[in-house]
Amino acid sequence: MGLDTAQGDVRRWARGLRAYVEYLRSTGVDGFPRAAGVSRSPERARCEARPEPPAPAVPVATASPASVDLFGAAVAGRARTLEELREAIGDCRRCKLWPGRTHIVFGVGNPRAQLMFVGEGPGRDEDLQGEPFVGRAGQLLTDMITRGMRLRREDVYIANVIKCRPPENRNPEPDEIASCEPFLVRQIEIVRPRVIVALGKFAAQTLLRTHLPISQLRGKWHDYRGIKLMPTLHPAYLLRNPADKRLVWADIQLVMAELGIRR
Ligand code: URA
Numbered sequence: 001m002g003l004d005t006a007q008g009d010v011r012r013w014a015r016g017l018r019a020y021v022e023y024l025r026s027t028g029v030d031g032f033p034r035a036a037g038v039s040r041s042p043e044r045a046r047c048e049a050r051p052e053p054p055a056p057a058v059p060v061a062t063a064s065p066a067s068v069d070l071f072g073a074a075v076a077g078r079a080r081t082l083e084e085l086r087e088a089i090g091d092c093r094r095c096k097l098w099p100g101r102t103h104i105v106f107g108v109g110n111p112r113a114q115l116m117f118v119g120e121g122p123g124r125d126e127d128l129q130g131e132p133f134v135g136r137a138g139q140l141l142t143d144m145i146t147r148g149m150r151l152r153r154e155d156v157y158i159a160n161v162i163k164c165r166p167p168e169n170r171n172p173e174p175d176e177i178a179s180c181e182p183f184l185v186r187q188i189e190i191v192r193p194r195v196i197v198a199l200g201k202f203a204a205q206t207l208l209r210t211h212l213p214i215s216q217l218r219g220k221w222h223d224y225r226g227i228k229l230m231p232t233l234h235p236a237y238l239l240r241n242p243a244d245k246r247l248v249w250a251d252i253q254l255v256m257a258e259l260g261i262r263r
Pocket of ligand 1: 123137138160
């Protein structure tokens with residue numbers, strides 16, 4: 001590698017790092033906790049014999065994602081519109097899901113929607129069509145929007161935590177969530193909905209940075225960076241447990257009341 005190439009790489013990394021730090025600051029993060037369980041050499045331990053100040057409180061990595069992807073966050077933070085964000089994602093190879101996907105399933109709907117639904121990740125139908133919630137679970141979500149809330153699908157915005165289909169529709173893994181989450185965060189920042197409905201445990205736990213089960217989270221308002229967030233059960237779960245549709249309907253009625261939607 002020539003000196004020029006190496007210097008160019010270092011400059012690019014530095015730019016990425018600076019943009020990432022700015023992005024973190026914009027989200028209120030101003031420090032990192034000391035990594036747990038790191039062993040230190042005796043010399044190092046002697047040098048650090050003074051009592052440590054308390055670690056700053058930071059809103060990172062308490063939930064499913066292992067961490068937030070550094071460069072993904074920097075790239076996402078620069079996008080001003082959904083189109084720019086989609087472009088920034090490009091032909092993404094940031095996690096191990098890319099070889100198995102047909103389409104990146106970015107999101108769909110009104111870019112100025114007051115109501116945003118966030119699901120888990122694309123299934124087979126979504127992967128083939130490149131649009132979230134178009135399979136059987138999607139039909140149920142669409143019914144909820146159109147027949148339940150009397151809105152059109154085009155009135156709301158729909159996205160997922162991860163944008164590529166996991167093999168055999170398995171659960172998203174922490175590293176996959178970490179790679180993809182900056183793009184969801186930016187989607188939310190750009191759309192700036194009044195209310196987010198988190199569909200199922202992965203969406204709710206990822207956005208709320210919690211491990212609490214969906215049964216404890218649903219039915220109550222939570223705060224996501226100043227936006228009201230209502231967790232509810234995932235439509236795919238409802239396909240298997242139709243008796244619980246009444247719980248989701250109760251959650252949706254709270255959302256409708258918040259948005260002033262009357263039937
Ligand atoms: N399930 C999800 O969570 N998202 C989709 O887009 C489809 C099914």
